[in-house]
Amino acid sequence: MASGKSAVGEAFALSRGQKFVDTDRMIVALHGPIKGIFTSRGEAWFRGMEARMTAECLESDAYQVVSLGGGAILDSGTQQLLASTVVVFLSVDAKTVGPRLKRGSARPLLNGDTMDRWEELFQQRLPVYQRLADIVLDARRKSVSALVEELGLILTESGG
Incomplete structure (x- = not known):
């Protein structure tokens, strides 16, 4: 959540001439803002x-970069x-995401004390992120361009 998945994913896809898909953006395009969905239809x-949406993207024959919402990985x-x-985990900390969240967020799971709630969710999800990455x-x-360059080097060295 607020790690930069969409920005890095989109820039990486562009650098490789690949399609970029953001599952949160897909949902918003079809059903409206996520906060409104949580209010009207619920988190479940x-x-x-x-x-x-994630299954649709990942089962596609297209070679693409897909950005998932932070909680998507909780689904078995x-x-x-x-x-x-190939799963890429962007490791961040509260100091990194704090300014991003302060700029305004329509993240329905961050009600109340935003940073405490972010830390709680991050710690709950971290073992899954680490296991899947x-x-x-x-x-x-780090800048988006530095992360894109680093990822490109890693994939080139590994033959990806």
Whole structure:
């Protein structure tokens, strides 16, 4: 959440001439703002839609870069699909995401004390992120272009 997945994913896809897909953007385009979905239909409905969109992207024959919402990895079906692709985890900390969240956020799970709630969610999800990740990039205080370059080098060295 607020790690820069969309910005890095989009820039990386562009650098490789690949298609970029952001599952949160897909959901918003079809159903409206995520905060509104949580209010009107609930988190469970959103998570189901998120899992379907993720499966649609990951089962596609297209070679593409896909950015998932921070909670998408909690779905067991999504975890199984991710096992057959390269998963990049952008590792961040509260100091890195704090300014991003202060700029305004329509993230429905960050009600109340935003940073405490972010830290709680991050710690809950971290073991799953680490288990699923093929590549971990330290995204603390690095630019999007530096992360794109680093990822490109790692994939080139590994034959990816």
